[in-house]
Amino acid sequence: MSKEIVKKVCELLDDVRNKKPLVHNITNYVTVNDCANILLAIGASPIMADDIKESADITKISNALVINIGTLNERTIKSMIVSGKKANELNIPVVFDPVGAGASEFRNSITKKILEEIKINILRGNMSEVKFISGLKSTTKGVDASESDMKSGNEEGINIAKNLANKLNCIVAITGITDIVSDGECTVMLENGTKMLSNVTGTGCMSSALIGGFCGAGNDYFIGAIAGIISMGIAGEVSFEKSEKIGLGSFRVGIIDAISNMNSDIIVNMAKVQEI
Template sequence: MNQITKEVSNAIRVLREKVPLVHNITNYVTVNDCANALLAIGASPIMADDIAEAADISGISSALVLNIGTLNQRTVASMLAAGKRANELGIPVVFDPVGAGASKLRNDATREILEQVSLTVLRGNISEVSFVAGLAASTKGVDASEADGGNDAVTVAKAVAEKLGCTAAVTGAVDVIADGKRVAQIRNGHPMLSRVTGTGCMTSSLVGAYAGALRDGFTAAVAGIASMGIAGELAYEAAGQTGTGSFHIAIIDALSRLNPVLLEERAKLDEI
């Protein structure tokens, strides 16, 4: 067992001991899934997106997750207020720039957040993270575009980590995580995960849970992404043949069953 697998195995033990409170300003398509994923992994979710309380809730939380999946101008202000309060208190911030590159509103909101909030982890697909890196990107709605498949995920992740001074995670068939010093690859997951809405959003929330427990962006990103990948594999084994609805529920079941031993046995992690 390599070092990064040991770190991830320990991470879920620490998370379950600490039960971090994770503040999510996320999209209304997947908010319920994100809350259930956090409960399943052993964290405590809170979803508060009104400007009147966003900063206050961040101030009592262990981590903040910002997700622009169903973006509107009202929540941009809440995200900025929550992010600034988290920064003031040293609380980890995870940002999921869903659909960055697809519209002016998303592009402007992404730039505002990056300019005004210091991130612990940025997680997205190759198109979204390429946009953040300043590379050519042709986002297909909220999904990665095949046209961006030529962008090397390791290069993109390293560029964003250096540009923002945070951990950058590019999720795909092979996930890549970089923080300026270390680079990890994850080969867990199942293609069926792409047929259920919200698996990316849930992954970002899981990263937030680990970040809140560990205060280590790199290990949190690896642990959160690996947890979703392994949960996808377990869900397919349990319910994949039944259909996407059963598979969807089985993801939550699998997350609730994860433990240090399962992570050690199933994690496909390497540092490069």
């Protein structure tokens, strides 16, 4: 089955390159440029429109919507809600990245509001964020997962992902040392990546953007989530090998280089997928 998943990921990559899906990102100003460039690198087309006067119209012509609350503010919340509802109306996939959920009452209330008013297709977050949304005890380190939450074992992470996927009726992707993706029935662990990815801001945001690109090119959102996360993990490994002795700046640029050069042979040779 793992080989079949990898095969589907490769096919979906070809679909992204052929279809060039338009991905509407209502994201944060810290990582917006990286999210746009990572989508261009994979072969998708990004658009960043967060004003209420046009956000729903932009969603209407897009193939996927990515909502990211990294730099949350009152102005963009309205755009997120109307765009999410428009996406639901038109059966456009919605990716939600609940950056920093659990860190503040404001952020927590908006996370709840988004989940109540929008049908999310893919939820991607770190362990602290996903534990908070699951109603479990969690601690955050700003927008990063806390060390205590990151020590959650794979078995606990699998159970959390499966239960939340069933509760929200969506794909849940938990990214960390080991990535876990579940639709409530099928669950996989992905073991690509490097610790260096946590030293570059925005790699989680870029993963969510990539998921949007893959889901915008196909109808299998489970595979779309896996494809986005595998691509980022492999890109991190490739970039680290080339930039290890140079530094973080080169590593960051190397991630985009690696995504732009991603192909089926690289994925088949490097993907580490374990079906649960």
